[in-house]
Amino acid sequence: MFDRRTLAACCALAVPYGACLAQTTFSAEQYYDNRWYITPFGSYVDPDGDRNAKDGWGAGVSIGKPISPSWNIELRGQYEQLDGKAGSGFGAFNSTDKYENWSGTLDAQWFFLGRQGINKWQTNSWHPYLVGGIGAIDNKVESFYGNSSHTSFMANAGLGVVWPFSSWGRLVADARYRYVDSANNTRLASRSSMNDWLFSVGLQIPFGAAPQVAQAAPPPAPRAATPPPPPPPPAARAFELKADGTFAFAKSDLTPTGRTRIDNTLTELRSSGIRLRAISIVGHTDPIGSAEFNQRLSVARANSVRDYLVSQGVPANIIQAEGRGFAELKVTEADCRAQGKARNRTALIACFEPNRRVDIRATGEQGG
Numbered sequence: 001m002f003d004r005r006t007l008a009a010c011c012a013l014a015v016p017y018g019a020c021l022a023q024t025t026f027s028a029e030q031y032y033d034n035r036w037y038i039t040p041f042g043s044y045v046d047p048d049g050d051r052n053a054k055d056g057w058g059a060g061v062s063i064g065k066p067i068s069p070s071w072n073i074e075l076r077g078q079y080e081q082l083d084g085k086a087g088s089g090f091g092a093f094n095s096t097d098k099y100e101n102w103s104g105t106l107d108a109q110w111f112f113l114g115r116q117g118i119n120k121w122q123t124n125s126w127h128p129y130l131v132g133g134i135g136a137i138d139n140k141v142e143s144f145y146g147n148s149s150h151t152s153f154m155a156n157a158g159l160g161v162v163w164p165f166s167s168w169g170r171l172v173a174d175a176r177y178r179y180v181d182s183a184n185n186t187r188l189a190s191r192s193s194m195n196d197w198l199f200s201v202g203l204q205i206p207f208g209a210a211p212q213v214a215q216a217a218p219p220p221a222p223r224a225a226t227p228p229p230p231p232p233p234p235a236a237r238a239f240e241l242k243a244d245g246t247f248a249f250a251k252s253d254l255t256p257t258g259r260t261r262i263d264n265t266l267t268e269l270r271s272s273g274i275r276l277r278a279i280s281i282v283g284h285t286d287p288i289g290s291a292e293f294n295q296r297l298s299v300a301r302a303n304s305v306r307d308y309l310v311s312q313g314v315p316a317n318i319i320q321a322e323g324r325g326f327a328e329l330k331v332t333e334a335d336c337r338a339q340g341k342a343r344n345r346t347a348l349i350a351c352f353e354p355n356r357r358v359d360i361r362a363t364g365e366q367g368g
Contacts, residue, residue: 025214031118032069033164033210039064039172041202045080048180048194053082053099058198062107069116072109076133078102078198084143097143103154105135111162118213127162129174137180153181162204170204235274235366239265243285243301243356249349250289252300254308262308269362276318277364281305283323284359286352287333291325298323305358330354 026032043058058080066072084097109129114120120127137154141147160174180194246258254262269276283298283305302321310316336342336351 024209025212027214028118030069030116031121031211031213032066032115033121033167033206034066035206035208035210036063036065037170037204037206038062039074039202039204041172041200043078043080043198043200045082046197046199047082047099048196051082051099051194051196052085052097054085056080056082056099058101060200062202064107064109066115069114070111072111072129074107074109074133075104076107076135077104097141100140100142101137102140103135103137105133105154105156107131107133107156109160121164123165125164127164129160129162130158131160131174131176132157139180139182150182155179156198158198167210168205170206172202172204173200175199232366234277234363235272236361236363237269237272237274239268239360239362241265241305241358241360242353243358244353246358247301247304250297252297252304254304259308262305263312265360266309266312266314274362274364274366276314276362278362279309279314279319280359280361280363281309281319281321282359282361283321284328284355284357285326286349286355287326287329288349288352295323295325298325301358305360326355330357 039062041060041062043060045056045058047053047055058078060076060078062074062076064072064074078101080099080101080103082099082101084099109131111127111129113128115127119125132155134153134155136151138149138151140149156176156178158174158176160172163171165171176198178196178198180196182192182194241258241261246255246261247253248255281302283300283302285294285298287294299322302323306316306319306321309319331352331354333342333348336348339351341351342348
């Protein structure tokens with residue numbers, strides 16, 4: 001009866017072992033230490049009064065594994081020795097008798113407050129649990145009447161606590177009630193069962209490295225702010241005033257025709273909607289005469305145009321005037337000779353006409 005009942009119960013409790021696949025990485029919220037472990041322990045035994053035995057000491061070892069944040073499964077083996085005490089009646093012990101008990105159980109531990117979350121595995125945490133298990137115990141008796149040994153079904157239940165003081169070790173303590181089926185034990189024929197109390201303290205040592213806390217994925221890099229569009233390039237307009245007609249030959253004073261041409265230029269600028277920011281005026285001459293003369297003449301013509309613009313309401317501080325003499329010729333004497341336009345001075349003066357000019361360049365912001 002015992003063999004079939006114990007075997008069936010042990011098989012039922014052993015099923016979860018097949019599902020105990022180790023996991024090495026958890027999120028901080030789901031973390032629990034699911035490593036296999038071994039727990040050597042010592043026990044204090046308070047035996048049933050009908051054993052006629054004194055309180056005794058035992059020791060053992062358990063091997064187990066957490067199968068979820070709330071459950072552990074353990075295989076537990078224990079040896080204990082109980083000295084006899086004087087009694088009366090058939091089967092009574094005397095002070096020279098003793099028990100030597102060997103037991104093995106398959107236990108389940110329920111951590112009813114849970115162990116999930118990395119904070120539950122810090123050194124200031126405690127893990128209370130309820131425990132229950134079934135197995136067998138071999139009661140070996142050395143007595144005045146002779147030695148005997150009897151294997152019985154047993155079950156236990158109790159309450160314990162685990163203190164994870166380090167990643168390599170945990171302190172374990174529990175108190176258990178033990179039921180021993182003694183119905184077929186002739187040495188204890190007066191009782192169908194025995195009821196003992198066991199108090200154990202052990203050091204639980206996990207195997208291997210502790211599971212790791214998964215690192216949170218780094219936040220996505222902030223999207224680069226879209227740079228503002230570049231400012232539009234400044235609006236610019238360029239005008240060329242022909243010197244012939246604008247100035248008398250070899251002179252820098254504006255003629256009526258020249259003033260009309262400048263008025264037309266201003267009208268065109270103002271109608272274009274450009275808010276003026278700068279005006280550059282550059283005077284040019286032809287190469288007839290000395291370089292010094294032509295440089296002075298080009299500067300004087302540029303200044304004449306500047307002064308007229310100021311008189312027409314253009315701010316003087318945005319105008320820059322300069323002369324470059326004949327440094328930037330459009331038509332050279334060689335060009336004129338190649339075209340047959342240098343036969344005499346009059347023809348050459350006429351050929352050089354494009355060189356005599358005032359360039360006006362206005363820049364600013366285009367109005368909306």
